[in-house]
Amino acid sequence: MQLKNKGTVATALAGAACALLGTPAVQAEEEMLKDWKFDTAILYYGETDRVSLAEGVISATKTNDDDSLFNVKLVIDTLTGASANGAVAQPYAQTFSRPSGKDGYVVKPGETPLDDTFRDTRVQLSGSWMQPFADTWRGTGAVNFSREYDYMSLGVSGLLEKDLFMRNTTLSAGLSFQFDSIDPVGGKPMTMTSMLTPTYNEADDLFDWDDDYEEGENKDGSDSKTTTDLILGVTQVINRRMLMQFNYGLSVVDGYMTDPYKLVSVVDSSGITQDVIYEGRPDSRTKHSFFWQTKYALDNGVVDVSYRYATDDWEIDSHTIDSRFRFNLGDNNYIQPHLRYYQQSAADFYRPFLNQSDATPMYASADYRVGEMTAYTVGLKYGHKMENGHEWAVRAEYYQQDPKNAGFDEPGALADLDLYPSVKAVILQFNYHF
């Protein structure tokens, strides 16, 4: 205690002396920032012939004298490119209208229909405060806000943690509430109704609409959804080298979960499209997740393996195995291979297309992201610590999604077309920590 007091007095004296001598501004700034740590990253994500994304992150964390932590994080990303609109490929060229309802686009015979006008910028700002109290407790409160052209999200969350058994066991409980609103380009389409399409006039390279067409006639306004999440967790130190965590998560979503830009083809018995309708998804979803993670310290590295099982009332079950293996190369360098495998079953309303002869269901989506699929990621990260203590790292990864046929017969022309094309993406990232 005495030593601490001496330190405080010494610091105060040093501070006073500096003030008298007129400390340069730079030094004062360094003094102010010494409790702050900054994590920054830029990421590029690019799919072959589809979406590409550039994302930047700045995260700043301040450790206070009482070990409380304040974090503020800014994420900005910009997305461009093409996204599958959900309609099936056809042996002839297909015309679709743009979401705005003002223009159209033509998809070549045999090709998966992609709408190539996606362009969006998202800004996300979040802040959190972690406060230790009563020796073995920690409480964290967080807020986040994100905004993009057609979407706004606002969330608050709280987490309570309690250490037990000489801090070898930590119990945690968290609650989060999120409000999202979506204002689709051109208005929210009425689900399961026909998309109105123009006729492509090749000679003039123009799209002609019927005389009685009114822009946005089957589209109407905006919508919203709320997400309530509960997480219960146990973290346990197993031995000097091993740490384990188990989380149970419950997520209840209410509101608009339809993707307003996705379509479903209605085909006849020979597989030829007769109509294209806007998709529709249920407006409630309850998800359960079980997450287990183990970290093991090697003499020169760390093994990090996690497994997640998730199930929900849309009948989507998924298994995810994620693993990172860090190998230290001396004191200041490391390499870290990353392997991830993901598998999901299809939602009960997933239909790659609808048959004209069947009654129109209440809900249907042809979005491959709610269909049966497997995906894997392989990557490598290299990190380096510089003499001044700053660290940088680069990461390169390959991600591939392989959608599967969840048991749907493919009538006529559809049998010869690729209805489940793979999506291949490259991820490149640069991190800087100081």
Next chain:
Amino acid sequence: MKRKLVGILVLMGVTQLSGCASLGVQPWERDLLAKDEMALGAEGVDLGLDDHIYFSKEATSGGRSFAGGGCGCN
């Protein structure tokens, strides 16, 4: 299904908690566990970026932390 979920939960909970007495380390044995790279949330920025990618491209999210919402994600 619900019964199965509860069963898994209870089993995991019991196996985690019942072992606590014999598991764990003394405070002076935390040299390896105290390393930055052994923190569960180490590389938080990477995990956040990955969550955003997989949230946008797959039907499941969360587990490690809140499943959340937060983007339109095409």
